[in-house]
Amino acid sequence: MGPKAKKIILILxxxxxxxxxxxxPDKAAGIVSNIWGVLVDGFNAILTFFDTLLNNN
Structure with a gap:
């Protein structure tokens, strides 16, 4: 995908x-909140994985 296509998709x-x-606005805020929650949960899962990996010597 070229840079023009990426720019058009980002604009859309x-x-x-x-x-x-x-x-x-209420639904949009709910969607952003849900996406943020998924990102935070994923980040916490990655941290837990590495913490468990490093502590299981």
């Missing part, structure tokens, strides 16, 4: 988020 995704925020 950004436009969609702006549209979603203006049309339904």
């Amino acid at each position: 995704v950004g436009a969609f988020f702006i549209y979603a925020i203006f049309t339904s």
